Amino acid sequence: MKTAFLKRVGSLRNTVWGRFSLGFGIALILALLATRAAAFSLLGPFADWMVETNGYRQATPTLSCVKDIGGPMDIGSEYRWNVPVVTYGFDKSFLDYFGTNGVAAVESAIQVLNDLPPASDLVLTNYPLESQQINYQAQSLSLYDLKSETLSLLLEQMGLATPTRYVFALRRWDSMFLTNQYVLEWPDGTIPYYIVQRNFNPDTLAPSEYVNDTLYGGYVFPMTYYWPNDVLMYVVNPRSNMFTAVADAQGGAFVIPFWEQSLQFTPPLSIPGLNSGGFYTGLTRDDVGGLRYLLSADNVNYEKLLPDVSTFGPRRGGVGNDAWRPGVEKITFVSQPFDSRLQRFRPLRYHFTDAYLKNNVLMQQRAEREIRQPDFLFCAADTGDTTTNSYTPWIVRTDTTHWLNNAGLNGNINGEGPGVIQPPIKITFHKLGVSVVTSDTPDAGGTYNQGWGSFDNSTNVPVVYPSGIQPNMSQLTIRFHFFDTDFSPPTRVTNYIWHLSVPVGGQASLEISTNQTNWTPLATVTNAGSVIEWDHDGTDNPPKFFRAIPQ
Numbered sequence: 001m002k003t004a005f006l007k008r009v010g011s012l013r014n015t016v017w018g019r020f021s022l023g024f025g026i027a028l029i030l031a032l033l034a035t036r037a038a039a040f041s042l043l044g045p046f047a048d049w050m051v052e053t054n055g056y057r058q059a060t061p062t063l064s065c066v067k068d069i070g071g072p073m074d075i076g077s078e079y080r081w082n083v084p085v086v087t088y089g090f091d092k093s094f095l096d097y098f099g100t101n102g103v104a105a106v107e108s109a110i111q112v113l114n115d116l117p118p119a120s121d122l123v124l125t126n127y128p129l130e131s132q133q134i135n136y137q138a139q140s141l142s143l144y145d146l147k148s149e150t151l152s153l154l155l156e157q158m159g160l161a162t163p164t165r166y167v168f169a170l171r172r173w174d175s176m177f178l179t180n181q182y183v184l185e186w187p188d189g190t191i192p193y194y195i196v197q198r199n200f201n202p203d204t205l206a207p208s209e210y211v212n213d214t215l216y217g218g219y220v221f222p223m224t225y226y227w228p229n230d231v232l233m234y235v236v237n238p239r240s241n242m243f244t245a246v247a248d249a250q251g252g253a254f255v256i257p258f259w260e261q262s263l264q265f266t267p268p269l270s271i272p273g274l275n276s277g278g279f280y281t282g283l284t285r286d287d288v289g290g291l292r293y294l295l296s297a298d299n300v301n302y303e304k305l306l307p308d309v310s311t312f313g314p315r316r317g318g319v320g321n322d323a324w325r326p327g328v329e330k331i332t333f334v335s336q337p338f339d340s341r342l343q344r345f346r347p348l349r350y351h352f353t354d355a356y357l358k359n360n361v362l363m364q365q366r367a368e369r370e371i372r373q374p375d376f377l378f379c380a381a382d383t384g385d386t387t388t389n390s391y392t393p394w395i396v397r398t399d400t401t402h403w404l405n406n407a408g409l410n411g412n413i414n415g416e417g418p419g420v421i422q423p424p425i426k427i428t429f430h431k432l433g434v435s436v437v438t439s440d441t442p443d444a445g446g447t448y449n450q451g452w453g454s455f456d457n458s459t460n461v462p463v464v465y466p467s468g469i470q471p472n473m474s475q476l477t478i479r480f481h482f483f484d485t486d487f488s489p490p491t492r493v494t495n496y497i498w499h500l501s502v503p504v505g506g507q508a509s510l511e512i513s514t515n516q517t518n519w520t521p522l523a524t525v526t527n528a529g530s531v532i533e534w535d536h537d538g539t540d541n542p543p544k545f546f547r548a549i550p551q
Helices: 002-012 016-032 092-114 136-140 146-156 246-250 285-295
Strands: 041-044 071-073 085-090 132-134 143-145 214-221 230-235 255-257 278-280 300-304 309-312 322-326 332-335 348-358 361-371 376-381 395-397 425-430 435-439 446-448 451-454 475-484 491-501 507-513 520-526 532-538 545-550
Touching: 041 285, 085 092, 085 348, 092 146, 092 332, 092 376, 092 425, 092 451, 136 143, 143 146, 143 278, 146 246, 146 278, 146 285, 146 395, 146 425, 146 451, 246 285, 435 507, 435 520, 475 507, 475 545, 491 545, 520 532
Parallel strands: 085 332, 085 376, 143 451, 230 255, 376 425, 435 532, 475 532
Antiparallel strands: 041 071, 132 278, 214 230, 300 322, 309 361, 322 348, 348 361, 395 425, 435 446, 475 491, 507 520, 507 545
16 A cells, blocks of 8 residues: 555656645555654675765765765674773863863763663663754854764764665666656666665664654765765655654765655755754664664674683683674773873773674683773864865764674675774864855855854753863964855865964954955954864956965
């Protein structure tokens, strides 16, 4: 019944009546066929077919401008931690910029994971379909929640990919997609030869088109100036919420509202990411479903232990580091000890019982891990550069290239996995500050506030970062990007960085000239301890010159 209805929707999508009645009809039929549908996606190192022209390895232009660190894995090719304890720490740059409030925010995110029961005890219905709420004070200040971003980043480094993005994933491009773009138009055999499904139901492990009860369809978007070949998603029920999973926050999945679909559609309308003022109250059902699959003792892979793990004195026939291993059930984050006198981290050593299978019998051996540096290190920095990048990533994190692929040990030498996540992992938050947009057109553009914060559903005033005044904040950093509007799309032709001696609270003038004699002020910025991003849209005829002058 549902299949027939969706085919009817496909035949009507380009008619006036179909567009008018679409929302009501889908909402009605889905209400009649109500199911609790869920799914998660798995992350691992890029496979050979996961190339830029297929929509992978992208610097996704989401609100947080994060870059892909890996691709979607199939069931059985997952990457996970196989030790029960991992450590975390903060370097001086993080402590200087975020202070004790920032440490508390990150540790609050960690606590969400530490509070989870063992994987086999997880009951998915105990978790909500959506957990993002809005703090309107923080929204008015354009603040992004440090705790919530950290929670999403931790899920990623535990082996979960963005589920909405990989409901359908392009494996091979073919010219047939120029005329057969929607999922209902794809010929037989399109899946899995041209398109694969890398979003899985946590109960059946079968491919799923749902994320937290939201049903998605696929639309193949051909390459343009703005975006490579890719499969975009659309929500079938216009009343459904999009990007509901915490794992979705790192972006990369453009979604087309169904009522805006057309074969001439460009560019995407809805982009994932945590909204300004948005925060997560906890994990959603699908996030927990993915962790349950990865860590469950029922999920057995042939795995190596991490290089810093030693096994000794077998209790019942120890095998060393290589063995068939069930999931560890639970991972606990602990703080890496820090020597304040020597200003360095101290080694942490712990013992655990390593479970493995031998001749289909569950065995155990004693193991010891010595961690000399944090598995997760949190930092703050200016994450931009002066190269061809026309954006500054808000978050930079270690990618998946050093994760250990054990496919060969599992009898599939060319396989994408399974594998083991290997530290160290470094997560760096950009010193997010004011964005200034100017133009050759007088009075165009403006100054836009944005920054990291900490807030919740209380009426407390949000915490705004940077936290406190540090000596290194006497330098004001301004990153300039010039976009030449003579090209379509506008092409970045210049990147430049000024480092000005301006005290916190001091100001600088952003100016333009065509002769380097007569200068026109375009904007004034204040040093708040963060990096100023300055974008200018214009032409290079006549040539133009730009400068930043302390006031």
